[in-house]
Amino acid sequence: MNKDWPDIAGRIEGAAHVLPVRVYFEDTDFTGVVYYANYLKFAERGRSDFLRLIDVHHTELAAENLAFAVRHIEADYLRPARIDDIVLVTTKVAEMRGARFMLDQSISRDGETLFTAR
DSSP: OOOSSSOTTOEEETTEEEEEEEOOGGGBOTTSBBOHHHHHHHHHHHHHHHHHHTTOOHHHHHHTTOOOOOOOOOEEEOSOOBTTOEEEEEEEEEEEETTEEEEEEEEEETTEEEEEEO
């Protein structure tokens, strides 16, 4: 596998996973900004690809009737992303307890934080 940036699954940088995502027309509302629920889709992509890069695959879990379930999320929408923006979805493990773990996620553009979630 080619390890040059950007990899389709993002990459691990220190203690964080970073995934570049382009904002497409389908992600926006009629004003051209990202529809609020789509930030959660971007965060889910970040979570899934983070797990993939640490060798936890949803398909393998499903084969054993196992899965991850999001139980709670707190989100802050700080600034809008717009069509054709390249945003970075950053995912970090915030806490691990038994079979549970919590993630801190952010979506940024050019160093400016647009969205945070835990």
